Amino acid sequence: MERTEFRDLATPEEAREAIRSLALEGGVDRVSLSSARGRVLLARIDGDIDVPGFDRASLDGYALRARDTFGATEGDPARLEVVGEVRAGEKPDVTLEAGEAVEISTGAVMPAGADAMVPVERTDRTGPESADRANDGSASNNAASDEAVLVRTAVTPGDNVMFAGADVAAGERALGPGTRLTPREIGLLSALGVDEVPVRSKPRVGIVSTGDELVRPGETVDSDRGEIYDVNSYTIAAGVEDAGGEAVLYPHAGDDRDELERVLREAAAECDLVLSSGSTSAGAVDVVHRVIDEQGELLIHGVSVKPGKPMLVGRLERSAYVGLPGYPVSAMMVFRTFVAPAIREAAGHPEPASATLEGRMAVEERYEEGRLRLLPVGVVTDGDGASDGGGESDGNGDGDGGENGNTTDDLLVYPVDKGSGATTSLADADGVVEVHPDTAYLSAGERVTVRLFSPDIRPPTLLGVGEDDPTLNRALDRLDRPRYLSVGTRPALRRLREGVPDVAVAAGSLEADHRVPEEATVLAEWRREWGLVVPPGNPAEIEGLADLVDRDLRFVNRTPDSGLRTDLEAALDELADARGLERRAVTDAINGFDLGLRAHESPARTVLSGDADVGLGLQATADHLECGFVSLGEQDVRLLANPDRAEKASVRALERAIEETVSSDGCRRPQ
CATH class of the missing domain: 3.40.190.10 (Periplasmic binding protein-like II)
Structure with missing residues (x-):
């Protein structure tokens, strides 16, 4: 598969300047799911499906049996026969046997027989050799194959695989009664298949999601094909509304070059700004940057920011264009940091005072220096133990406690990151902390500025972590604005020792x-x-x-x-x-x-x-x-x-x- 390379990465300030140079103007329209924004839930919403509904590869590389790589090193790699290829949105048609591997794309369904995958960076592709195969000599799915891969590292079962339900598990408590819906909850509702999202105000912003694996909420997903609900379309639409823009949702474009170009041109002819998500990186099936480069003007391909490196900025027809990453958390953070300010400026909407707050880091957080880091974080009231007045829900989502006047000493900020592909990082996080490229770490207790995903967000009155338990779920329904992270007993106790949550729920024999x-x-x-x-x-x-x-x-x-x-x-x-x-x-x-x-x-x-x-x-x-x-x-x-x-x-x-x-x-x- 032919792959292209990123151009020289632009600095974050160069990306902001390029977007400002696009001279946005606006228009008006409406879409379905954004009608939920600002509403208050009257009953708990549980996940009806596992998200993802299948075991999927976390990286580009090769799906394989972990036992076939035991002992593999740089100097003594394991040689496996390549018996097929699986891309995102495809149903695997091969079952792995001993000594075999399948080339696989990020987000694709893991084939039967595979229990791990190895990233392409730790492999070398090779042709047939007379060397002994690194397996037990059992029969192959494709004895005539002349392709092999050398695996230069050992993996264990589950490595580089996101298992079914790892993001949102069927039956899991997703949102509780009394929750005021903001863009972060819209993202979670999208993943669960809920529809109806209104957007309003101007400028007019066209939104296009790409990827053959995407299905609109309200339709039926086929998990055997690796299909998932389209989260980004409705999530970003809600963000446009928060910023003062009017969103126009366009049909899902898939990965077909001609169809993608048609949809982008249609959006560009009708809107002031086109936002796409997905297909922006340098992979073989990522084609948006080629369309913009050949049919318009590509100003930036790649920004020195994490997450969000594949970001695009350019022009198509009369419209400004920005390409966002495909993963929901990455897309929302890049939108909040780079795109929303330009929409607000064009609409004449200043940054709301309630969209930014100050707090103290709950734990130390270390980084690899060199890129601007966008850290998704949660915020909980009264991190120092002061009374917050929070109590049981009164049925209108407001509770008994106040929500104004929070100071640095009142708020505790903690990292929330399951990975860019995890939708619940949106629901569990309140906003973003920008970490300068030269910053090696944020220390516990350090003051930070949190840019909220929405000015409507109210910090939870209680932060709990621990076991997923039916009795606990019913108790949480009685509270006003609780946040509970189902991380399990061991991580909950570790976080309790670190002083992050208000409470932890632990199960099992703990005395010993x-x-x-x-x-x-x-x-x-x-x-x-x-x-x-x-x-x-x-x-x-x-x-x-x-x-x-x-x-x-x-x-x-x-x-x-x-x-x-x-x-x-x-x-x-x-x-x-x-x-x-x-x-x-x-x-x-x-x-x-x-x-x-x-x-x-x-x-x-x-x-x-x-x-x-x-x-x-x-x-x-x-x-x-x-x-x-x-x-x-x-x-x-x-x-x-x-x-x-x-x-x-x-x-x-x-x-x-x-x-x-x-x-x-x-x-x-x-x-």
Whole structure:
């Protein structure tokens, strides 16, 4: 595949000057999903689908079996036969066997048999050689292939792969009642397939999303083909409205050169500014820069900023043109930093005073110097533990606490970054901190300026992290503007030690593990039944963990950060001891043990789909989804408070809500 190189990277100031030189003027139109902006949710929204709905490659390179790379080095690479190619938006038509690899593009569906991928930078493509193949000599999908790849590094299962549900997991709490919808929530709603977005004001801005894998919200995605909902179109449209522009949404253009050029020309003829997202980098299928360069004037291709390096600036027809990155977080941050100021200037709208605030960094954040860094961050009120007046929701989303007059001492700023491809980084973050290229790190406690994604954003009254738990989700519904990050028990306790969240929710046997800060306050405790989720009726007649070890069953685990995974490993230790074995001998016998899913419902949904025989989960989940269940015991769950914020009003409100929810659910309490 032919690839082009980036031109000399422009500085951030050169990019701003190029956009200012485009002399924007405006027009008026409306699009669907932006009608939700400024509305307040009346009920919790949970994810109905996994996002992504398939295991996808995180980089350009080669999908392969990790075991085929064990021991590979720069000097002694593993040689694998290349048996096919998968691009984003295509359904793989090959199953990997030992010693084989498939060339794969960023965002493409991982083919069957592959459990990892290696970036193209760590490989060399080669033709047939007489050297021994780096595999066990098993049959090939394509014995006549004359192409091979030399892999110069070893990878482990899961490396460079974003698994299904890693971004938004089906059944996960997405947005709570009382949430005021702003551009960050619009992005999340887009990923979940919600439509209706109005935009208003001028100048007139045309928005074009590219990529064969994109589907408009409201339509049906085919995850087997690697399709995903188009997030950027509606997210950027909401940003245009915030900036005082009127957005015009154009049909999804795909990756076809002729169709892409047609859509861009149509937008350029009708609008003052055209914004596209995706297809701006130097990859073989990224063609927008070629269209602008040949049919218009390409002023800038590549900016020294992270994320956002592939940014384009130019002219097409009578219209100004800016190309944004394809990943939603990158696109929104580049738009907020470079494009929104130009739209506001053209519309005569000054930067709202409420769109910028000051705060203190919660933790130290280090960087590679050399490029302007756009850091997505969240903000929580009263980082120093002062009372915020926050309480239970009053039904209108306003709660009891004030939202004005926040000072540097009132606000705590923390990084929120799951990667550029993760849509929930938009929903979990409030804005952007710009870090100068010469800055090596931001220290904990350092004052920073946060440029909010929208002036409508109100910092959450409470920040919680930890386990994804049904009882907790119902308690959070009772609060005004809580933010809860489902990161699992281990990361939650680490963040609690760092002093970032107000509360952490931890599950499992923690007494023997000294990860819990000694000064942490236990506000509430409850128990939940955990075990193996099986299809309705338990057709395989699974009785316990021994069946996973002794029988050929497809198992779906949780990630190592989960409290369920911790208790499962403890139970397997007991089984191994009883058999006189090492734990690894037991886990190696379980098909699927090493690859886990993040959210508590994901294994159960995988079992229901027929893609697994048994999954790790909760009794409550099995009951909710009408699955079978094999109990392995009860697990303690604890609500732990940051000692500096145990008296914060919203923390106490959560404590009361947990107590009421536990009582109404009839949950057992630890003895």
